[in-house]
Amino acid sequence: MIDLPDRVVVPLGRATSVVWDPAAAERVVSIAVPGGAIGLTEDEHAIWAHAARGVSKGDLLERAPVDGPRTAYDAVHGYGLLVEIATGGATALREAASLRLLAHARSGVHPRQGLVVGEPAAEFVRLSPVVQEIYGWCAGTHSLAMAVVLVATAASEAGVNDPAVIRPERLVRRAFAELFPLVGAGLASFGPAEGLVA
Numbered sequence: 001m002i003d004l005p006d007r008v009v010v011p012l013g014r015a016t017s018v019v020w021d022p023a024a025a026e027r028v029v030s031i032a033v034p035g036g037a038i039g040l041t042e043d044e045h046a047i048w049a050h051a052a053r054g055v056s057k058g059d060l061l062e063r064a065p066v067d068g069p070r071t072a073y074d075a076v077h078g079y080g081l082l083v084e085i086a087t088g089g090a091t092a093l094r095e096a097a098s099l100r101l102l103a104h105a106r107s108g109v110h111p112r113q114g115l116v117v118g119e120p121a122a123e124f125v126r127l128s129p130v131v132q133e134i135y136g137w138c139a140g141t142h143s144l145a146m147a148v149v150l151v152a153t154a155a156s157e158a159g160v161n162d163p164a165v166i167r168p169e170r171l172v173r174r175a176f177a178e179l180f181p182l183v184g185a186g187l188a189s190f191g192p193a194e195g196l197v198a
Helices: 040-049 056-065 069-078 090-095 131-137 142-156 168-184
Strands: 006-011 016-019 025-034 036-040 082-086 099-103 107-110 116-117 190-191
Touching: 006 040, 006 056, 006 168, 016 040, 025 040, 036 040, 040 056, 040 069, 040 082, 040 142, 056 069, 069 082, 069 168, 082 090, 090 142, 090 168, 099 131, 099 142, 107 131, 116 131, 131 142, 131 168, 142 168
Parallel strands: none
Antiparallel strands: 006 082, 016 025, 025 036, 099 190, 107 116
């Protein structure tokens, strides 16, 4: 689990292919989004990929491995592939209502790690049981916030008394902290909630 700043930049979409663009003399990475795909230059892709680390906009602009990060950030943001959101409290839960988590890997059982997301014999990420439950609900809910609320409510009804689990405003921060590594590994991606534009 990563330690998140109060606001993070979230990359939207999923990298699906890389092609060589002879006119630009560089690779172009296609990012799948609802309704199509957007091609990113190498610098733009570096900014988009760096955002999967769960960093603030300031940290992203300071540490992204590109020359002129502001130009690349502005371009990727202009394509609608980056959004900035809060990571805790009611604001985070409200802003998480505009996002979906899209699963690209199944859960599996690792012989030593137990339940994991990904291929136990290859790349995988281990989530806490409560965030694993959120991951499981994401396909059947219209937003990440709804999955968090469902899991928090079910835990409360089952008698769990941990405020970090039964209070959605607190659970959403934990979910983001554990889901960013999953997104960074390409095992899931964030996308806009249905009917919403990022």
